[in-house]
Amino acid sequence: MHRYKLTLEYDGTSFAGWQRQDNLLTVQEALETAFTKFCGCDIKVHGAGRTDAGVHATGQVAHVDLPKIYEPFVIGQALGFYLETLPISVIHVEPVALDFHARFSATSRTYRYLIINRYAPLVFQKKRVWHVHGQSLDAVKMHEAAQVLVGHHDFTSFRAQLCQAKSPEKTLDLLTVERKGELIEIHAKARSFLHHQVRNFVGTLKLVGAGKLSVDDVKNILAAKDRTKAGPTAPAEGLYLINVGYN
Template identity: 45%
Template sequence: MRIALGIEYDGTDFLGWQRLSHGNTVQGALEAALSKVAAQPVEVTCAGRTDAGVHGRCQVVHFDVPVEREMRGWLQGATSNLPRSVAVLWAQPVADEFHARFSARSRRYRYTILNRPMRAALDARYVTWERQPLDAARMHAAAQALVGENDFSAFRAVSCQAAHPRRCVLAVGVRREGEQVIVEIEANAFLHHMVRNIVGSLLPVGRGEQPMAWMAELLAGRNREVAGPTAPSTGLTFIGPRYEVHWGLPAEVSQS
């Protein structure tokens, strides 16, 4: 039987999603919890791996098990064996052809910037602090140059292991909500550090240090060395993937 789960997590205290032999990861914690419910080893496949410190609003995974449990058992049993920073949101059986990674049509990220003179206290784990005033409208206008299928080498980490740098950005938006500036981006897939590198380049535009045309120039130049620095992992949340509706997954991860 193949089962899909929706997972929420605070990534602050993890070394990222992917299982490692030398530290705590979200995948490691989830597989340990599911293995207790199944009474045998369980391995999961996720929609998109996240780095150390990055959060997940609705990560989707799938796994195969020969044992039968009620969906409530996977949901509550796994969550009760997980650290408080990780929870299973939903569980349901899926077709054997479903694949959490390869069936996803797109993925969505949100980056939250606290834009005020003083740093955060209550929200420090979930925002990046920028004390200088940001013009969200300028950032939004500049970011539209990224929409479409392009070579994103200018926003690709040196350590990226992707086969090629071309990705298709479906939508990108920047808006202000009170003291927060929020960057949201949806693409078919992402390169390593792509969102954080895009945000790191949008910040100088928002501060007025670079013109709005700078993002288009960086994209065309394909040179990571002249783009902005990588923004901190704090503030980045993987909102989740989107799948075609025929898979029957919850609305939050299904294409509208």
């Protein structure tokens, strides 16, 4: 077998997430179907991040094992042909060693969350950002509160109830908030994340930006280790997996 690393981008609006599910279209299923048509045999695609329904990617990474050697350009062209009706693009293909694993070899994952903070309705950005209207968010306060969460912590307060991780403890390397006009960008980087962790961060930070929570409140929420104390889960459409790092 011959292993290939794929770098992907996709619009998550049309998919029920990354992971294959019965009777629902997922990114993994779409890719596996395309590879099966290309190779003439069943192919398993392994992703670096199991993005949820509605979550997008500009830098998702996956790997596949193929029965013969192909030029990377040929693989990319074939997948482009078989995926042409779906919002998925294979932007880079390269051969890798058999011990490379898209998920388990990853040393970091970086997500971007986008908020449009304005009164006017959205046209082009619908389903690609969280539209927060009716209140102006203080991105400086949001960034200050975000720094409370950086480092190694028990993130039970920001963990989805159905999270399957063995431990709520994670090390958050970076969490930043920056306003650019009406756009607020939030970046989060860690080796791995709990289920809904980034979206739960954003939901809480939005309350800080709206003046409903203080920086000290966020400290108390983190210390409480209680999901009910934190803010709501932010909508999926504002979240993007933008980079997966490897040593």
